[in-house]
Amino acid sequence: MNNDAMNNDAMNNELLALEGVGKSYGTVRALQDVSLTLRAGEISCVLGDNGAGKSTLIKIISGLHHHDEGSYTVGGEEVRFDSPRQALDRGIATVYQDLAVVPLMPVWRNFFLGSEQGHRRWGGLRLDADAMRATTREALARMGIDLHDVDRPIGTLSGGQRQCVAIARAVHFGARVLILDEPTAALGVKQSGVVLKYVTAARDAGLGVVLITHNPHHAYLVGDHFTLLKRGRMAGSHPRDEIGLEQLTTEMAGGSDLAELSHELARPAVTGPAVTGPAVTGPTTTAEPREERPQP
Secondary structure (H helix, E strand, C coil): HHHHHHHHHHHHHEEEEEEEEEEEECCEEEEEEEEEECCCCCCEEEEEECCCCCHHHHHCCCCCCCCEHHHHHECCCCCCCCCCHHHCCCCCEECCCCCCCCCCCCCHHHCCCCCCCEECCCEEEEEEEHHHHHHHHHHHHHCCCCCCCCCHHHHHHHHHHHHHHHHHHHHHHCHHHHHHHCCCCCHHHHHHHHHHHHHHHHHHCCEEEEEEEEEEEEEEECCCCEEEEECCEEEEEEHHHHHHHHHHHHHHHHHHHHHHHHHCCCCCCCCCCCCCCCCCCCCCCCCCCCCCCCCC
């Protein structure tokens, strides 16, 4: 296959691309000259510390905010979304850290929240609960999620299970791009592993996944490409085969900043023998001289 054919295949698989994107809030520059490309069947990880600009980038991709600079294309067409609904109509679904679920509602109601199925009768919508329950079970099963009781309140599920339900929901409703906002931030090691497993399942289903995280270990387990942000600017952009976990962690932590901090926190070396003083066994008392009495 020649280079032109390979480039055409890459372009055909390109789901979205941001080039030189910037965003300001008044006099505050939240993002500046950020570029990102996402292709089908790929997990692109965006890493950065608090205040790096990750949330602003999510809001631009998901249609919540407009970008002020640069270009944003979806499927090769330049776009400027006015709402998250417009982004969703183009196949871009966002799963936020708080998940936006109703804890007391059953799993199947949350699965269809805002997209309920039913029949129009007398000017209203009569929910087809049986069909929605069956669809929820099937959609979860396709993602490998074993959840028998979809009538239980979603608030009784673990954090990892709720994340998995949200991912399965996005896949079911036709998402081609899945944006995950810190999906493992509040989870333990085991639940984080469960969520990462279903993130890779979404990739294997042909979706493009943007994984926002500040954990380089989780990112390196599943990522195909890594974009590092620092104070609103790109600090690096690497495919997986060009960077190791140690270098990724160092770049995310700031490299020189981390080395300077390590130097400041280093303990001084002991260069000579330790000086020991006399042992202190407790307070000492001096006996007063005994007064002699005259003999009678």
